[in-house]
Amino acid sequence: MQNLEQRYLAIKKKLFDKAYSNLNEQQREAVFTVNHPLLVLAGAGSGKTTVLVRRIAFLIRYGNAYFSDYIPYGLDASYVGELESALVLQPEAIEQHILSQFTASACEPYRILAITFTNKAANEIKERLAKMFPEDEATASEIWTGTFHSVCVRILRQHGEKMGYRPGFTIYDTDDSKKAMLEAMRRCNIDEKLLPVKSVMNAVSRAKDKLMSPDDFALEAGQDFRQKQIARLYEAYQQILRESNAMDFDDIIMQTVLLLKRHPEVCKAYQQRFRYVCVDEFQDTNVAQMQLTVLLSGFHNNLMVVGDDDQSIYRFRGATIENILTFDKAYPGAKVIKLEQNYRSTQNILDAANALISHNTGRKGKTLWTASGKGAKIQLKLCDDQNTEARYLVDTVSRIVAKKEATYRDFAVLYRTNAQANSIEKAFARSAIPYRVLGGTRFTDRKEIRDAVAYLQLINNHDDNGRLTRIINEPKRKIGAKTLEAVAQIALEQNCSQFAVIERADAYVALKNSAATLLQFAELIHGLTVAAKTVTLDVLFDMVLDRSGYRKMLIDAGAEESDRLENLDEFKSGIIEYMNGSEEPTLTGFLEETALVADVDRYDESADAVVMMTIHSAKGLEFPIVFLPGMEDGLFPGMQTITAGEADMEEERRLAYVAITRAKKELYIVHTRTRLLYGQTNYHPLSRFVNEIPSALVEKLDDSEADSIRVTGYVGSVYGGFGRSVYGGRGAESPISQKKTYYSESATTQGGGRTPIARPARHSSTETITVGKTPMTKSMGEKRMLFAAGDRVRHLNFGDGEILSVKPMGADTLYEIMFDTVGTKKLMATYAKLKKI
DNA sequence: CACGCTCTGCCTGCG
DNA sequence: GCAGAGCGTG
Numbered sequence: 002m003q004n005l006e007q008r009y010l011a012i013k014k015k016l017f018d019k020a021y022s023n024l025n026e027q028q029r030e031a032v033f034t035v036n037h038p039l040l041v042l043a044g045a046g047s048g049k050t051t052v053l054v055r056r057i058a059f060l061i062r063y064g065n066a067y068f069s070d071y072i073p074y075g076l077d078a079s080y081v082g083e084l085e086s087a088l089v090l091q092p093e094a095i096e097q098h099i100l101s102q103f104t105a106s107a108c109e110p111y112r113i114l115a116i117t118f119t120n121k122a123a124n125e126i127k128e129r130l131a132k133m134f135p136e137d138e139a140t141a142s143e144i145w146t147g148t149f150h151s152v153c154v155r156i157l158r159q160h161g162e163k164m165g166y167r168p169g170f171t172i173y174d175t176d177d178s179k180k181a182m183l184e185a186m187r188r189c190n191i192d193e194k195l196l197p198v199k200s201v202m203n204a205v206s207r208a209k210d211k212l213m214s215p216d217d218f219a220l221e222a223g224q225d226f227r228q229k230q231i232a233r234l235y236e237a238y239q240q241i242l243r244e245s246n247a248m249d250f251d252d253i254i255m256q257t258v259l260l261l262k263r264h265p266e267v268c269k270a271y272q273q274r275f276r277y278v279c280v281d282e283f284q285d286t287n288v289a290q291m292q293l294t295v296l297l298s299g300f301h302n303n304l305m306v307v308g309d310d311d312q313s314i315y316r317f318r319g320a321t322i323e324n325i326l327t328f329d330k331a332y333p334g335a336k337v338i339k340l341e342q343n344y345r346s347t348q349n350i351l352d353a354a355n356a357l358i359s360h361n362t363g364r365k366g367k368t369l370w371t372a373s374g375k376g377a378k379i380q381l382k383l384c385d386d387q388n389t390e391a392r393y394l395v396d397t398v399s400r401i402v403a404k405k406e407a408t409y410r411d412f413a414v415l416y417r418t419n420a421q422a423n424s425i426e427k428a429f430a431r432s433a434i435p436y437r438v439l440g441g442t443r444f445t446d447r448k449e450i451r452d453a454v455a456y457l458q459l460i461n462n463h464d465d466n467g468r469l470t471r472i473i474n475e476p477k478r479k480i481g482a483k484t485l486e487a488v489a490q491i492a493l494e495q496n497c498s499q500f501a502v503i504e505r506a507d508a509y510v511a512l513k514n515s516a517a518t519l520l521q522f523a524e525l526i527h528g529l530t531v532a533a534k535t536v537t538l539d540v541l542f543d544m545v546l547d548r549s550g551y552r553k554m555l556i557d558a559g560a561e562e563s564d565r566l567e568n569l570d571e572f573k574s575g576i577i578e579y580m581n582g583s584e585e586p587t588l589t590g591f592l593e594e595t596a597l598v599a600d601v602d603r604y605d606e607s608a609d610a611v612v613m614m615t616i617h618s619a620k621g622l623e624f625p626i627v628f629l630p631g632m633e634d635g636l637f638p639g640m641q642t643i644t645a646g647e648a649d650m651e652e653e654r655r656l657a658y659v660a661i662t663r664a665k666k667e668l669y670i671v672h673t674r675t676r677l678l679y680g681q682t683n684y685h686p687l688s689r690f691v692n693e694i695p696s697a698l699v700e701k702l703d704d705s706e707a708d709s710i711r712v713t714g715y716v717g718s719v720y721g722g723f724g725r726s727v728y729g730g731r732g733a734e735s736p737i738s739q740k741k742t743y744y745s746e747s748a749t750t751q752g753g754g755r756t757p758i759a760r761p762a763r764h765s766s767t768e769t770i771t772v773g774k775t776p777m778t779k780s781m782g783e784k785r786m787l788f789a790a791g792d793r794v795r796h797l798n799f800g801d802g803e804i805l806s807v808k809p810m811g812a813d814t815l816y817e818i819m820f821d822t823v824g825t826k827k828l829m830a831t832y833a834k835l836k837k838i
Numbered sequence: 839c840a841c842g843c844t845c846t847g848c849c850t851g852c853g
Numbered sequence: 854g855c856a857g858a859g860c861g862t863g
Contacts, residue, residue: 118852150853174853197847250853285852318851418849423854440851481839597853617850639849656850679848680854 046345283308347376
């Protein structure tokens with residue numbers, strides 16, 4: 002009978018293969034592979050989301066049907082024969098009538114967890130899952146689909162108290178966190194000029210990505226002064242967040258991991274629940290997210306991760322590509338499936354991308370191919386400067402649209418930095434071409450929205466000191482900095498929230514002058530807090546704006562603030578939308594959503610307009626015609642990358658790979674002879690990445706190569722010294738370039754240890770000399786003037802004076818100068834515009 | 839306390 | 854070149 006069993010198993014697979022014949026072989030294998038750790042290396046445009054969604058649907062309908070060895074009891078030849086004859090049916094018919102009888106331990110939808118990075122991706126998966134189960138809505142909605150953050154918040158809302166958070170804890174966004182960090186710096190008495198908040202925030206964020214506590218950080222800092230300071234700040238910052246019963250975005254992940262580690266019973270409950278865990282964009286995960294994934298999937302071990310090591314472009318924010326590169330070591334039995342067939346681009350575009358990315362060493366290795374033919378060559382265009390470049394884009398779009406070969410929405414302009422958007426946008430604005438720029442200030446980042454949310458946050462969580470300080474004097478209530486300082490001081494001493502102090506303002510002598518206004522404010526919040534329990538959210542929102550006087554403030558300001566009023570109205574529609582879409586709308590729930598859901602519809606694909614955005618934000622999107630302006634060494638790859646290590650360069654190359662693979666049909670690479678960027682004009686040679694593309698794939702629209710590679714003489718300014726150090730090789734550096742190596746340090750040490758020493762001050766000792774058409778910047782080094790006590794000097798603003806004393810300070814010099822008219826002042830040599838007279 | 843001027847920094851950025 | 858922060862003045 003063995004033969005019959007084999008025939009049964011074989012025909013079963015054949016039937017599944019046919020029913021899923023609109024997938025390719027690798028895609029099918031990924032869908033059918035169910036009880037295994039599974040790594041799907043999904044190349045750009047290889048149908049990754051389709052695989053993810055169909056696999057989840059497969060789990061629910063058929064479980065492990067495909068690979069299961071189960072033989073039905075009493076299997077007989079006529080039954081197997083029937084199955085074999087069913088193979089002539091159409092795929093849809095097979096799926097509808099045959100496959101369900103093979104189902105083997107199907108998975109309940111609520112036992113599947115699918116994690117993504119962005120809300121957009123989560124929503125797409127939800128929508129596509131819903132389409133997979135048109136017959137019943139419940140199935141798709143029971144699947145736990147969400148971002149890392151939303152999944153973690155959901156867990157923390159259940160168990161946050163085990164980690165010392167009170168219910169209703171607040172989520173701080175980047176801006177709130179920055180304020181908290183500034184407060185930490187005040188408490189630690191560390192000057193922001195010596196240690197910029199930005200770099201501290203970055204260091205702390207990276208530490209949390211790696212699950213390092215403040216203590217761990219201090220331990221690792223050893224005797225490094227700067228690191229030790231950051232460790233202190235990290236600790237103080239956590240303390241401040243705790244006082245406000247708040248978490249930042251990184252805490253959300255880290256605290257969840259800690260919770261699962263410290264409370265095995267909680268961990269076990271989730272592990273047992275999740276029979277299947279899927280993670281999308283796995284190349285973007287950091288250490289903490291990897292840990293979380295491992296923990297949640299740890300019981301059943303049916304973990305599927307989907308990603309593309311070649312598209313890992315977020316190392317700078319903590320993502321570690323090692324997660325994907327070492328997945329098969331972490332899960333020895335893991336199956337690895339590569340999706341290399343591309344359904345998006347032409348072969349020329351893919352060949353260019355393949356050639357480029359092959360210059361990277363740290364990768365799994367994939368070669369994309371397509372069945373759709375060679376297509377047009379890649380167009381390479383050289384322009385004079387950023388303005389002619391922008392005009393070239395405009396002209397090309399007009400030309401192609403005029404020929405009716407495409408419509409506006411088919412075009413995308415993708416650039417490395419947002420700073421490039423400016424000149425391009427101007428050119429489009431002057432033309433008749435509709436366009437949209439993505440990025441920039443997000444709706445929820447607007448001041449009025451943040452203020453309104455801050456009121457709601459404070460109502461929801463009275464401990465939230467950050468939000469309290471944000472709005473206590475907005476609109477103006479005559480509660481100034483001094484009063485707030487006193488409140489904060491008392492709160493610290495009493496170990497209570499600032500709001501608790503304000504409620505009892507009359508009890509403190511230090512607050513006696515402002516007690517009345519403070520109590521009034523407390524009354525306002527109390528009233529709203531009570532109201533929040535009874536009225537609906539939209540009503541509460543209006544009450545906040547009216548009772549606080551915020552709306553009146555904007556109305557009184559007249560026309561110039563009318564935008565803000567409109568924005569608040571729009572925000573209110575968002576509230577109503579939330580109320581309609583949620584089964585049980587609560588203030589906490591709404592605030593959570595606003596904190597975790599960035600922008601509703603950032604990219605409206607239906608609008609017929611050229612779209613402009615950074616390459617980073619274009620990941621995952623595709624366009625028939627793509628322009629890549631600014632393909633120049635120094636811009637892309639950026640200067641920081643050129644002076645940094647190979648790992649950074651590989652990431653930059655992956656970014657170029659992402660850029661190229663966005664294009665479906667045509668790709669235009671544009672570069673310029675000179676470029677005005679950050680207020681300085683530079684020469685930039687053609688990007689090395691373009692040189693890594695075989696020339697047979699490229700059509701030059703002019704004599705671009707000759708000009709771009711010949712970098713002679715020098716080139717100056719911010720990116721100083723670069724022409725030589727890159728192309729001239731070591732030891733060939735010109736005196737000028739040596740003087741200008743001041744940037745190299747900052748790029749390698751992750752916000753660390755950049756000394757201001759050799760940094761020329763922008764407005765003082767740098768002078769611009771124009772040689773021919775190209776402005777060159779001359780370093781101050783040779784020009785810095787040294788004065789002695791007694792010298793008479795002239796200052797641009799203060800007039801003439803006499804130097805009283807000269808003190809060396811680091812690499813700089815501090816002069817004390819008695820001016821004839823404005824008295825004695827202390828000035829740094831680098832910054833003072835002094836001339837000897 | 840509000841404004842305007844000056845100074846500074848500036849790649850990319852999800853939640 | 855430009856936005857946001859910080860500082861000094863009315």
